Amino acid sequence: MQPRSLYDKLWDAHVVQEESDGTALLYIDRQLVHEVTSPQAFEGLKLADRKPWRLDTLLATPDHNVPTTARTAGNAGIVDPISRTQVETLDANCADFGITEFKIDDLRQGIVHVIGPEQGFTQPGMTLVCGDSHTSTHGAFGALAFGIGTSEVEHVLATQCLWMKKARAMQVLVDGALSPGITAKDIALAVIGQIGTAGGTGYAIEFAGSAIRALSMEGRMTLCNMAIEAGARAGMVAVDDKTVAYMRGRPYSPAGALWDQAVAYWRTLVSDADARFDSVVRLDAAAIKPQVTWGTSPEMVLPVDGCVPDPKDAPNPVKKSDWERALLYMGLSANMPISEIDVDKVFIGSCTNSRIEDLREAAAVVKGRSVASNIRLALVVPGSGLVKQQAEAEGLDKIFRAAGFEWREPGCSMCLAMNADRLEPGERCASTSNRNFEGRQGQGGRTHLVSPAMAAAAAVFGHFVDIREVM
Amino acid sequence: MRPFTRVEGLVAPLDRANVDTDAIIPKQFLKSIKRTGFGPNAFDEWRYLDRGEPGMDNGARPLNPDFVLNQARYQGASVLLARENFGCGSSREHAPWALEDYGFRALIAPSYADIFYNNCFKNGLLPIMLPAEIVDRLFQETLAAPGYKLVVDLAAQTVTTPNGAVFVFDVDAERKNRLLNGLDDISLTLQHTGKIQAYEARRKLEAPWLFV
Ligand code: SF4
Numbered sequence: 001m002q003p004r005s006l007y008d009k010l011w012d013a014h015v016v017q018e019e020s021d022g023t024a025l026l027y028i029d030r031q032l033v034h035e036v037t038s039p040q041a042f043e044g045l046k047l048a049d050r051k052p053w054r055l056d057t058l059l060a061t062p063d064h065n066v067p068t069t070a071r072t073a074g075n076a077g078i079v080d081p082i083s084r085t086q087v088e089t090l091d092a093n094c095a096d097f098g099i100t101e102f103k104i105d106d107l108r109q110g111i112v113h114v115i116g117p118e119q120g121f122t123q124p125g126m127t128l129v130c131g132d133s134h135t136s137t138h139g140a141f142g143a144l145a146f147g148i149g150t151s152e153v154e155h156v157l158a159t160q161c162l163w164m165k166k167a168r169a170m171q172v173l174v175d176g177a178l179s180p181g182i183t184a185k186d187i188a189l190a191v192i193g194q195i196g197t198a199g200g201t202g203y204a205i206e207f208a209g210s211a212i213r214a215l216s217m218e219g220r221m222t223l224c225n226m227a228i229e230a231g232a233r234a235g236m237v238a239v240d241d242k243t244v245a246y247m248r249g250r251p252y253s254p255a256g257a258l259w260d261q262a263v264a265y266w267r268t269l270v271s272d273a274d275a276r277f278d279s280v281v282r283l284d285a286a287a288i289k290p291q292v293t294w295g296t297s298p299e300m301v302l303p304v305d306g307c308v309p310d311p312k313d314a315p316n317p318v319k320k321s322d323w324e325r326a327l328l329y330m331g332l333s334a335n336m337p338i339s340e341i342d343v344d345k346v347f348i349g350s351c352t353n354s355r356i357e358d359l360r361e362a363a364a365v366v367k368g369r370s371v372a373s374n375i376r377l378a379l380v381v382p383g384s385g386l387v388k389q390q391a392e393a394e395g396l397d398k399i400f401r402a403a404g405f406e407w408r409e410p411g412c413s414m415c416l417a418m419n420a421d422r423l424e425p426g427e428r429c430a431s432t433s434n435r436n437f438e439g440r441q442g443q444g445g446r447t448h449l450v451s452p453a454m455a456a457a458a459a460v461f462g463h464f465v466d467i468r469e470v471m
Numbered sequence: 472m473r474p475f476t477r478v479e480g481l482v483a484p485l486d487r488a489n490v491d492t493d494a495i496i497p498k499q500f501l502k503s504i505k506r507t508g509f510g511p512n513a514f515d516e517w518r519y520l521d522r523g524e525p526g527m528d529n530g531a532r533p534l535n536p537d538f539v540l541n542q543a544r545y546q547g548a549s550v551l552l553a554r555e556n557f558g559c560g561s562s563r564e565h566a567p568w569a570l571e572d573y574g575f576r577a578l579i580a581p582s583y584a585d586i587f588y589n590n591c592f593k594n595g596l597l598p599i600m601l602p603a604e605i606v607d608r609l610f611q612e613t614l615a616a617p618g619y620k621l622v623v624d625l626a627a628q629t630v631t632t633p634n635g636a637v638f639v640f641d642v643d644a645e646r647k648n649r650l651l652n653g654l655d656d657i658s659l660t661l662q663h664t665g666k667i668q669a670y671e672a673r674r675k676l677e678a679p680w681l682f683v
Contacts, residue, residue: 039504254680
């Protein structure tokens with residue numbers, strides 16, 4: 001048999017039917033559902049008098065619209081009536097169809113991409129989809145996971161399948177050891193800086209190399225989460241001991257004899273030694289510095305010791321006008337050192353960086369310090385109720401609160417500002433989220449993407465600092 | 472889904488690269504539980520001078536005179552000319568819904584983000600990919616000639632300019648067929664029910680933990 005990549009193996013295992021032009025009907029093992037991209041899909045099902053194909057493959061939770069302040073009032077606590085309707089619509093649809101849902105006041109509620117792995121709902125070898133582009137996160141488990149649109153949400157609900165063409169395979173090889181203080185987020189941003197936001201378009205990316213093996217599962221999730229920001233629908237990491245150890249004992253993980261059988265299969269989910277990739281990108285882990293985005297696209301990124309670029313130096317006219325527009329929007333001038341950029345708000349959260357390890361990294365920087373006087377708001381939003389509970393058990397909430405951070409309830413929050421947490425026009429934010437698009441965190445808001453430790457340091461110093469110098 | 476066969480339409484040029492889905496339809500409009508009505512809020516942050524919220528009377532809002540789609544000569548455009556990596560960002564299908572509801576039937580750009588590209592086909596919107604030099608030429612011609620129209624013929628896979636230049640584009644045969652006929656994906660897939668069930672039976676033996 002020909003050597004196969006991890007992607008080949010995942011793909012082959014799920015083909016129900018293949019057409020002569022290479023289009024395949026792919027079986028989907030799991031679907032996560034949230035309130036924003038599902039109402040029109042459920043409406044479609046009802047109109048056509050259809051039912052979900054397999055209820056046991058579905059798990060739903062509201063995350064985008066939920067407030068991050070007290071949850072005691074349940075849905076009634078959602079002030080915006082349109083947001084509330086959307087969450088209530090999800091509840092009603094889940095009740096009507098019999099879908100398991102972690103509702104707003106459930107301890108297990110959280111961002112879909114945090115709760116899937118946390119519950120063991122996400123497993124190696126699965127195909128997993130969600131009406132959300134950051135579904136690539138789940139590829140960290142050696143799974144094929146990707147975001148889909150609402151029509152496809154309905155299609156998977158109704159048929160358990162999707163029509164797809166196989167993507168090309170890209171390997172991103174990161175070898176060597178990261179410097180202390182450098183995280184998976186910095187790797188992700190450095191990769192995007194190198195290949196651009198369209199560099200992965202049409203590809204499924206496998207992250208490999210010694211630096212990736214050394215990452216925790218949380219770090220791998222952060223990395224795969226941002227595969228979509230490089231244009232790739234799916235990112236993935238091969239299964240190893242860490243993957244298996246993470247899976248053990250989770251509520252949805254296989255147990256007993258099935259556990260052993262599953263693990264034996266999971267162990268095969270690695271690329272064969274001479275598997276073929278259509279493209280290979282190499283990075284030297286030791287050379288990666290703390291990354292900060294300066295513009296309005298994740299590819300507009302620099303090491304913290306760099307200076308904002310000068311449009312005069314742009315490689316072509318399209319880039320030049322992009323850079324000019326980005327500088328204007330971001331309120332920055334060319335050649336300004338990144339370390340001199342002051343921030344107004346700090347956001348630690350999102351499906352990229354709201355897991356327990358992220359909160360620990362940020363808390364380690366904050367401990368014994370306080371938030372700088374120019375910071376108007378510093379927010380920590382855990383990714384799920386269980387992450388929050390764990391962090392509280394470790395006393396992290398106290399560290400953040402003592403320093404002047406606000407400690408909130410789980411949800412997407414200021415990652416995209418569909419709830420009340422947002423930037424005001426002109427406000428500048430150090431954010432651990434994944435998108436720095438114009439208006440993403442609130443109209444006119446200015447986002448700089450960084451790691452949790454870098455965001456924490458920006459909160460303490462009031463501007464960007466090199467985390468390696470303050471640890 | 473509305474079938475797409477042949478469209479002769481006024482062209483509007485949106486001259487920026489990496490136009491993301493947050494720009495196409497800002498997130499506050501994602502709170503709707505409907506599929507329609509997103510058109511007045513397409514490109515909301517660029518199009519209006521005030522901050523858009525769901526439920527506003529869009530007709531009464533101040534328009535941004537500098538935004539290209541607001542220019543009189545582009546009113547009624549049904550073909551959108553764009554730059555590389557159009558539609559990057561989120562998976563929100565609200566982006567093609569908004570473009571379609573605005574009145575666009577076809578998009579022309581050198582490249583698109585994958586999920587967005589896929590979503591367009593599900594909504595009767597044809598995303599055409601042409602080489603960057605040709606897109607560049609179309610931008611120049613559009614800017615130079617008010618009332619500039621293109622003819623998009625899906626069956627023939629061609630874009631024809633007013634002076635008769637013809638550009639051929641690629642499109643996946645299956646997608647083309649569905650779009651030409653406005654076919655419903657789900658009922659087509661359900662014709663394969665037997666195969667899906669056979670796959671499940673097989674998979675259950677190999678990987679029973681996936682079925683508990
Ligand atoms: S945290 Fe942000 S990126 Fe992640 S699912 Fe929520 S809105 Fe999307």
